[in-house]
Amino acid sequence: GWHIECSxxxxxxxGTSIDIHGGGHDLIFPHHENERAQSECAHxxxxxRHWMHNGFVTVDGHKMSKSLGNFTTVRQLRDQGISGEAxxxxxxxxxxxxxxxxxxxxxEQTTANLDKCYGALRxxxxxxxxPSIDPQLLAALCDDLNTPQTxxxxxxxxxxxxxxxxxxDQYHAKAALLGSAALLGLLQQHPDAWFQGSDTLDVAYIEExxxxxxxxxxxxxxxLSDQIRDDLLQKGIMLEDGAHGTTxxxxx
Numbered sequence: 726g727w728h729i730e731c732s733x734x735x736x737x738x739x740g741t742s743i744d745i746h747g748g749g750h751d752l753i754f755p756h757h758e759n760e761r762a763q764s765e766c767a768h769x770x771x772x773x774r775h776w777m778h779n780g781f782v783t784v785d786g787h788k789m790s791k792s793l794g795n796f797t798t799v800r801q802l803r804d805q806g807i808s809g810e811a812x813x814x815x816x817x818x819x820x821x822x823x824x825x826x827x828x829x830x831x832x833e834q835t836t837a838n839l840d841k842c843y844g845a846l847r848x849x850x851x852x853x854x855x856p857s858i859d860p861q862l863l864a865a866l867c868d869d870l871n872t873p874q875t876x877x878x879x880x881x882x883x884x885x886x887x888x889x890x891x892x893x894d895q896y897h898a899k900a901a902l903l904g905s906a907a908l909l910g911l912l913q914q915h916p917d918a919w920f921q922g923s924d925t926l927d928v929a930y931i932e933e934x935x936x937x938x939x940x941x942x943x944x945x946x947x948x949l950s951d952q953i954r955d956d957l958l959q960k961g962i963m964l965e966d967g968a969h970g971t972t973x974x975x976x977x
Contacts, residue, residue, distance in 0.1 A: 728759035732767070735760075741768040750778040750822065780824035782816070789827070797827070811835045813910050817872045839911075839919070840974075842879075845886040846902070847916035847972070849895050856904030857897075866908060879906060920974030931962055935971050938964070 735743060741764070748757065757776065764772040781788050784795045802812055814835045819825040859882060865874040882905060886898040906912035921928065934953050941949040954964050963976035 728756060728763060731756070732760050732764045732772075736764070736768070742771055743773055745775045745777055746773040747777045747779065750780060753778055777821065779821045780819070783824050783826045785828050786826060802832075807832050808836065808839070810839055810911055810913070814839065814876075817909060818876060820873055821870055838880075842883050842902070842906070842912055843914070843916045843919040845883045846899065846912065847920070849886070849899050850916060852892070852896055852899055854896055854900040854903065856907060857900045858908065859901045859905040862905040862908070872909075875909065879909075879911075917972075920972070931957065931973060935964065935973065939971065 735741075735746075746757070746760075753776075757778075761772045783789060784797070787793060787795060789795055789797070799809075799812060803809065811832055815827060815831055816825060818835070859878060862875055862878040862882070865871045865878060868874070879902075882898070882902040886895065886902055889895040889898040903912060921931075934957055938950050938953040941947075941953065957964060957973070958976065961976055962973050965972050965974070
């Protein structure tokens with residue numbers, strides 16, 4: 726009955742031949758083999774053009790399941806302060822046919838990778854671009870959704886942006902990075918929003934403290950300057966001094 730009902734639903738709502746059929750790799754036998762056999766016997770033509778069987782999500786090396794008590798929802802992860810883009814990055818980091826392991830350390834490393842990407846974009850926020858798609862990254866996606874290779878190329882695009890010195894090179898590097906990342910649903914925020922965004926932070930207070938620290942440094946009161954920096958760090962705010970002034974970001 727399980728096999729028959731799926732063939733019947735597909736024929737009734739999608740047609741007797743479909744382009745893509747997905748599911749976990751544990752469904753290849755017996756379920757999908759039965760679906761295919763009975764559907765092709767009934768309709769006398771190919772049932773599915775492309776089968777896409779995904780690997781399991783594991784947690785610290787164990788299969789995620791309610792029975793094991795290690796089942797986690799996206800909403801729960803977001804409530805823990807893990808960004809949606811970090812979750813998306815982890816799930817895309819392994820090829821969809823392979824298992825992907827979720828752990829807090831993986832999420833932290835992924836957040837650090839996103840920090841590097843947004844850090845590169847932060848240097849060129851004053852350059853408005855028309856996003857473009859990198860051909861090599863697109864080719865990897867067209868190769869059976871080869872997301873691991875896609876991330877290799879994404880890191881190369883970040884490096885290209887870091888190396889870019891002229892306005893023209895920065896424009897093209899930023900455009901390629903933003904357009905290519907958009908295919909993965911990544912780098913969708915303004916860099917300042919990524920590093921600073923939180924409804925629980927008092928942005929006005931932080932900016933006031935930065936201004937007081939700037940004044941203290943101008944007056945060569947380095948003891949006060951260091952104290953303000955350390956006090957903010959204890960509150961989870963890291964200051965970064967650069968050629969264009971002081972910026973800040975959340976620090977865990």
